[in-house]
Amino acid sequence: MPDLRSLFNPRGIIVSGVSNHPGKFGFVTLHNILSCGFQGPVFALGREAGEVLNVPVLASIDDVPDGAADFLFICTPPALNEDLLRRAAAKGVTAAFCAAGGYREAGPDGAEAEARLVALCADLGIALAGPNGQGVVSTPANMCAQIVAPYAPPGRIAIASQSGNFVSSFLNMANHTGVGVSRAVAAGNASVLGIADYLEYFSDDDETAVSLVYLESVDDGRELFERIRPLSERKPIVVVKGGASAAGARAAASHTGALATDDAVFDGMCRQAGLIRARDVEEAFEAAATFATQPLPKGDRVVVVTTVGGWGVAAVDAIADTRLTTAALPDDLFAAINDKLPPRWSKNNPIDMAGGETRDTVPEILELVAGHDEVDAVVLLGLGIQSRTAAMLRSGGFFPDHGLERIVAFHERQDTRYAEAAAEISASTGTPVVAATELANTDPNNPAPATLRAMGRLCHASAGRAVRSLHHLASYAAWRRHRGL
């Protein structure tokens, strides 16, 4: 079992192939490592003496002090790398990320070079990531060792991807939503370390609450299944599969064979192993972000709380497409809510407050609902609309006169309170409270989505998307429950 500690938490880093050309991978990687605040020593290897980004360029790895760095990031071409790795091992390097291409993907000669690389790293005891990959991110180590952007805010999602593009996509989403990342790695050619190795590391990693995987090809599906199933018991693993539509039904004499499409079998494998399968990349990130920031629901019963009508109706429609249910409100909950709302409220689930909320209504209703034994999850809709009105009042030419200054401040304070209440009540009751408004995208600085973001929680962009995330949490909770976990 390779030890991935120095891949994700290195003591010091050596980057090979550094030149002063800011368009080259070596330069960009060095830049990203330095600019994102890695605290350990960083060494640059290159052909031309001098300094790059204020770091002296060393002609040989032999010039690195013994034991100063345990992680090597390779941007040099295949012909140089076997000698480099031998010398690196002698210096105490135990993990390497090979970003350089020219291996298996480049033809038979490259494949031979890759085979030699694999054998050599096994001999040297070096955990090898890549080759032909974009890099590795580890926010607890303030490390962005990547040939491309971006970095991400710290958080509890760990990403392993068979495509570097999707590492970038997920990191972009982390930046946009504010729900951060612990680790992220592109598997590249995965000649030694593969998805299952990264997932094993993540399942033991205290910084990680949920793993997020982009999978394209599976070499040995049975082995992947056997290795991943026990990991799912420890932490949720969200997977999105590329190429799912590529292979349709096989020619088969039997009905069962004709029905066994790759997608149907993969789907069954996920259900059996407890993997949470998302339909697309956005759904995958949002599910992971919800796992990372919300408690698991105890069951499937959802109550929708909304400040006005239509959103609640759409949420109930979305719920009908999932394993979740919208049960009638329990009598005691109904009575308690009825005491706090004007007579025109919906008197049903969804709880439509019909604009009847006063200063403390939303937090009070949320507390009653989320705290009730027969409610497993809450969807909160309508955040941010007061601030949207406030923004118009602020910019309409009459501000701050006519009493506008006071009402604008009130509206914005209220939305901030609602967002805070959603987070605090979910934490105090152990019931997930997922919030949704399109303002997360259309008006991200609105106090409602901005407050949720500042608290590290996801503000879903629509009720339907919030419901999909909740469905994934409930499916995983059911998988655990069925197995007595």
Place this chain on the structure above:
Amino acid sequence: MTLTLSEAESRQIMAEYDIFVSPFVTGSTTNEVVAAAQAHPAVTFPLVAKLCGRAIAHKTERGLVRLNVNDETALRQACDELLAKSRPEDGDVELLVSTMVAGSRELIAGLVDDPQFGMTVMVGIGGVLAEAIADVSFRLAPITEVDAAEMIDDLATQRLLGPFRGEPQADRTALIQMLVALSRLPINEPSVRSADLNPLILVDGKPVAVDALVEVADDTDLIDA
């Protein structure tokens, strides 16, 4: 290379694994199969008569299945007609006579060896439209009872499993036990490469296979090949 077993051989293997198949007898002549049917207490009218053989894959399409056979005269006539339809390329053939079980709901179950994930077990909505409907659920064999219960829950057409047209709801325990048993078959008998139970008719809620097709490796010791 693989070998497709006849329906009778396939049924025999399923029965050994406690998978319910409709009561049946076989014979190579009309007289032989009628005598066997009369001697078997559970083979009762109405009956189904079929012509089976390892080389016969699509019985329905060739008109080799006679349903609703209600008395001995009709049975003898059906058997004679079926034998007359056999072709030289069918090789060894035999008559199979089984009790025609009653139930309006048809499921499908089966085994298939997936190139990536190995042997898998499936359950779904069955019958002649099974492939068009494609409401199926797979798992990697072998499965636990919990896996089997979740497979059944994963089917989209849940209403078919509740009380339906005067018939009781599907007996989930019986379905679960059948799926677990089916998933163990290729583990205990590695020469089994695929299987089809289609349709599995829900009789008083319990699944009963009225057709079976098992494919084995041709070096199998399961049958005399």
